[in-house]
Amino acid sequence: MSAHATSTYVPKSRIAKWFESRLPLVGLVHGSFIAYPVPRNLNYFWTFGAILSAFLGIQIVTGVWLAMHYEPSAGAAFESVEHIMRDVNYGWLLRYAHANGASMFFLAVYVHIFRALYYGSYKAPREVLYLLGVIIYLLMMATAFLGYTLPWGQMSFWGATVITNILAAIPVVGDSIQSLLWGGYSVGNPTINRFFSLHYLLPWMIAGVVVLHVWALHVTGQNNPAGIPIKSSKDAVPFTPYATVKDAFATVAFMIIFAWFVFYQPNYLGHADNYVPANASVTPAHIVPEWYFLPFYAILRAVPDKLGGVILMFGAVIILAFAPWLDTSRVRSTNYRPVYKVFFWVFVVNAILLGWLGAKPPEGGYVIVGRICTVYYFAHFLLVMPLCGLFETPKALPGSILETVTGPGQTGWDGRQGGQPQDPDKGIPDWAMPDAVKRS
Amino acid sequence: MANTSATPAAAHDQDGSRRDFLFLATGAAVAVGGAFAAWPFVSSMRPDAATIAAGAPLDVDLAPITDGQIVNVFWRGKLIFVRKLTAKEVTDMKAIPLSELSDPAPFDARVKSGHDQWLVVYGNCTHLGCVPIGHQGNFEGWACPCHGSQFDAVGRVRRGPAPINLPVPPYTFASDTKVRIGEEGGKAAA
Numbered sequence: 001m002s003a004h005a006t007s008t009y010v011p012k013s014r015i016a017k018w019f020e021s022r023l024p025l026v027g028l029v030h031g032s033f034i035a036y037p038v039p040r041n042l043n044y045f046w047t048f049g050a051i052l053s054a055f056l057g058i059q060i061v062t063g064v065w066l067a068m069h070y071e072p073s074a075g076a077a078f079e080s081v082e083h084i085m086r087d088v089n090y091g092w093l094l095r096y097a098h099a100n101g102a103s104m105f106f107l108a109v110y111v112h113i114f115r116a117l118y119y120g121s122y123k124a125p126r127e128v129l130y131l132l133g134v135i136i137y138l139l140m141m142a143t144a145f146l147g148y149t150l151p152w153g154q155m156s157f158w159g160a161t162v163i164t165n166i167l168a169a170i171p172v173v174g175d176s177i178q179s180l181l182w183g184g185y186s187v188g189n190p191t192i193n194r195f196f197s198l199h200y201l202l203p204w205m206i207a208g209v210v211v212l213h214v215w216a217l218h219v220t221g222q223n224n225p226a227g228i229p230i231k232s233s234k235d236a237v238p239f240t241p242y243a244t245v246k247d248a249f250a251t252v253a254f255m256i257i258f259a260w261f262v263f264y265q266p267n268y269l270g271h272a273d274n275y276v277p278a279n280a281s282v283t284p285a286h287i288v289p290e291w292y293f294l295p296f297y298a299i300l301r302a303v304p305d306k307l308g309g310v311i312l313m314f315g316a317v318i319i320l321a322f323a324p325w326l327d328t329s330r331v332r333s334t335n336y337r338p339v340y341k342v343f344f345w346v347f348v349v350n351a352i353l354l355g356w357l358g359a360k361p362p363e364g365g366y367v368i369v370g371r372i373c374t375v376y377y378f379a380h381f382l383l384v385m386p387l388c389g390l391f392e393t394p395k396a397l398p399g400s401i402l403e404t405v406t407g408p409g410q411t412g413w414d415g416r417q418g419g420q421p422q423d424p425d426k427g428i429p430d431w432a433m434p435d436a437v438k439r440s
Numbered sequence: 441m442a443n444t445s446a447t448p449a450a451a452h453d454q455d456g457s458r459r460d461f462l463f464l465a466t467g468a469a470v471a472v473g474g475a476f477a478a479w480p481f482v483s484s485m486r487p488d489a490a491t492i493a494a495g496a497p498l499d500v501d502l503a504p505i506t507d508g509q510i511v512n513v514f515w516r517g518k519l520i521f522v523r524k525l526t527a528k529e530v531t532d533m534k535a536i537p538l539s540e541l542s543d544p545a546p547f548d549a550r551v552k553s554g555h556d557q558w559l560v561v562y563g564n565c566t567h568l569g570c571v572p573i574g575h576q577g578n579f580e581g582w583a584c585p586c587h588g589s590q591f592d593a594v595g596r597v598r599r600g601p602a603p604i605n606l607p608v609p610p611y612t613f614a615s616d617t618k619v620r621i622g623e624e625g626g627k628a629a630a
Contacts, residue, residue, distance in 0.1 A: 165569035186517035283570040
């Protein structure tokens with residue numbers, strides 16, 4: 001999408017020339033997804049962007065089709081969902097794909113986020129790219145919450161009640177926001193109406209920010225497991241066929257997990273309580289959010305003060321946005337940071353532990369462990385990230401991306417490993433290199 | 441106009457000031473117009489006339505309620521507990537010193553004077569809105585299943601993350617056996 005990557009497409013037919021001179025769309029796609037130089041050392045963690053794009057598509061398509069049968073009202077919503085399950089042709093497939101698609105979307109986004117954190121993909125010059133990702137994550141959370149309320153089961157209703165009460169804790173404007181979300185004195189028919197409208201709106205906003213996210217990616221170029229920039233044409237391969245095929249393969253492999261849930265365990269990630277119609281006078285015995293919100297729910301419950309819990313819960317997401325400036329290390333990839341590497345994996349375990357605690361009842365030892373984990377979660381960002389970068393001695397970085405593939409000292413292809421089919425002389429042409437590389 | 445067009449500099453100045461004026465006037469019109477145009481969108485999300493009309497006061501007959509029983513009623517879509525306290529509960533609650541309470545409220549502030557046995561409170565936990573379960577917990581009152589808050593027999597928070605006591609809705613005794621929820625001091629609630 002940036003200028004350097006669009007300059008090579010040469011339309012051949014007269015129609016293509018006519019169109020290209022009026023709207024250079026084909027050239028844009030060619031520069032972004034065909035000729036675009038990709039670091040040759042990318043591992044499978046770099047395929048999750050493509051997997052996420054696929055799931056955004058799946059969620060939008062299944063969602064649009066579900067909306068043809070769903071009725072967004074407090075009186076009819078629950079029955080219309082059962083109608084979709086029992087009467088509509090393949091309604092069960094559309095609904096199970098949509099519900100489990102949301103879980104797969106979050107599973108993929110968590111891999112994507114931890115990959116960014118491990119390999120320092122948030123560090124200069126990719127801060128804006130990373131911040132756009134945090135915005136997408138926030139929009140995903142809002143969309144998932146709104147969607148979960150729509151079946152109007154017990155978990156839907158009480159999830160909506162708990163979350164709108166969270167917003168009421170905001171000083172000064174909280175009550176007004178709550179009233180505007182409810183459209184009444186409590187969660188009711190006006191609420192489900194507007195939640196449906198917003199649930200339909202937000203995915204398109206996500207799609208818009210995804211375009212910006214990909215645009216920013218193609219301006220700075222991809223990070224890679226070595227965390228060092230592309231220095232010569234030998235460090236890169238063209239997007240097509242290399243990244244295209246690898247992304248497609250990983251996406252299909254991920255779809256096997258998705259299909260297993262949809263066809264064999266469609267309700268495993270849900271809650272049985274949501275098959276009970278909403279009842280405003282009884283709260284389910286154990287009210288828990290979907291699995292992908294559990295770590296934040298654990299943080300909310302760890303604080304014995306309402307406003308404090310709400311601040312820490314939102315803070316746990318927002319603090320992600322500050323990672324580019326909290327991390328003081330000059331080295332991007334954690335592969336070359338022996339001390340931080342340990343802390344990183346402790347952070348991962350801590351996050352998973354918070355998720356487990358979020359599903360436990362709020363009593364006794366669970367609360368105490370929850371508090372310790374909450375403190376550690378924030379300490380990772382506020383203490384470990386700044387201090388580790390200052391005191392740690394990183395390992396020596398490889399001279400080039402090529403060297404990480406062929407071994408040190410090998411600059412040509414004679415000693416290459418792993419059967420790279422690319423002839424270096426026919427590799428990435430100079431025009432396709434990022435501007436920074438060309439200048440040097 | 442004829443004079444000013446004689447010198448290019450003066451014409452330029454006049455052009456500039458006209459542009460400034462047009463720019464500011466247009467900008468002001470856009471800002472004010474934008475605010476006016478946005479208001480209907482915001483206002484349409486507020487509770488509508490039908491919802492407000494359905495929020496009229498509600499009469500609850502107390503005669504069938506027995507000692508210790510908690511009855512659930514809905515007013516404005518919100519759950520309300522109507523509880524007939526036992527004589528022991530009244531005595532116990534009166535004996536609790538205010539220093540033990542995180543949101544101190546004397547017994548008399550929780551009930552209407554002359555009606556010590558009757559408690560009327562909102563039925564959603566003041567933490568995040570779950571429904572506490574009656575006759576549970578350590579304080580003769582309610583325990584919330586969501587995040588562990590506990591309330592005593594007159595709905596005062598005694599434990600957990602709930603910041604305040606279960607609020608008392610506006611209500612009056614229409615007679616000794618009837619309360620009118622949503623009306624207080626002869627006026628309907630806003």
